Amino acid sequence: MGRSSKDKRDIYYRLAKEEGWRARSAFKLLQLDEEFGLFKGVKRAVDLCAAPGSWSQVLSRKLRGKEEKSEEVKIVAVDLQAMAPLPGVTQIQGDITKISTALEIIRHFEGQPADLVVCDGAPDVTGLHDVDEYIQAQLLLAALNITTHVLKPGGTFVAKIFRGKDVTLLYSQLKIFFSSVTCAKPRSSRNSSIEAFVMCQNYSPPVGYVPNMSNPLLDHSYDVDFNQLEGPNRIIVPFLACGDLSAFDSDRTYPLQATLGCWPSRQSCKEKAISQTCQ
Numbered sequence: 001m002g003r004s005s006k007d008k009r010d011i012y013y014r015l016a017k018e019e020g021w022r023a024r025s026a027f028k029l030l031q032l033d034e035e036f037g038l039f040k041g042v043k044r045a046v047d048l049c050a051a052p053g054s055w056s057q058v059l060s061r062k063l064r065g066k067e068e069k070s071e072e073v074k075i076v077a078v079d080l081q082a083m084a085p086l087p088g089v090t091q092i093q094g095d096i097t098k099i100s101t102a103l104e105i106i107r108h109f110e111g112q113p114a115d116l117v118v119c120d121g122a123p124d125v126t127g128l129h130d131v132d133e134y135i136q137a138q139l140l141l142a143a144l145n146i147t148t149h150v151l152k153p154g155g156t157f158v159a160k161i162f163r164g165k166d167v168t169l170l171y172s173q174l175k176i177f178f179s180s181v182t183c184a185k186p187r188s189s190r191n192s193s194i195e196a197f198v199m200c201q202n203y204s205p206p207v208g209y210v211p212n213m214s215n216p217l218l219d220h221s222y223d224v225d226f227n228q229l230e231g232p233n234r235i236i237v238p239f240l241a242c243g244d245l246s247a248f249d250s251d252r253t254y255p256l257q258a259t260l261g262c263w264p265s266r267q268s269c270k271e272k273a274i275s276q277t278c279q
């Protein structure tokens, strides 16, 4: 797909070209790592919805950094679309809503669970905001379902979220599985976008939880089928207040040069309320 001149003026687009990243999205994961230390101790990572592969590039560079470490590191990237090969990254061309994809990931890790699952999944946007938000939420929940099959207890799940009207319901679902859920907006994520990222730490599913791919997805009607779900799955809407998002000014225009200069300090990120904890 061709890029408009507006895209080309974007500082992160230019920087991605300069540094050899396949997409400007790479900076979102790098900036999330700067804030949360995502990659510490990670040897097995899963990149869901990975194409064209800039997040996989980040994983490959960060986790396999030192030559002697690279043997131990396993990275699996999944997408509906094929992508060009990357060092140390095993690709699965598959659908994250399918159990077969979860099983294939497990097979690649030889039965070992993943330390980290990331998902930058997004559907093709229709421009109809309600529809786009709904489909994106379904994708996030599909990623959560797959994560429950492959993530180790204590592991981390990072996923793109649209901060639409169902966002608190999504947070409440994530809080069932993770003791800490934080919503973060990296500077490279455009202010005009409702996109943000949920940082879900310390995977701790409810006692007796058996992973399955039919975990409840958003259903506004709360109909009979919805309520027939058994066991821990029934805990669907313990409403969770998720921090005060009003402090984040998504419409503010930051000077592009300044954005790059300011990001690296975790402290400055906190001070400027770029991310907000939803605990």
Ligand SMILES: C[S@@+](CC[C@H](N)C(=O)[O-])C[C@H]1O[C@@H](n2cnc3c(N)ncnc32)[C@H](O)[C@@H]1O
Pocket (backbone or CB within 6 Å): 022, 023, 025, 026, 048, 049, 050, 051, 052, 053, 054, 055, 056, 078, 079, 080, 081, 094, 095, 096, 097, 120, 121, 122, 123, 139
């Ligand atoms: C924003 S792109 C990901 C960009 C990627 N993180 C990067 O840095 O290069 C979103 C991706 O989600 C993928 N996707 C959407 N629905 C999917 C599904 N059900 N299963 C697997 N991938 C899916 C799309 O094919 C698309 O490549």
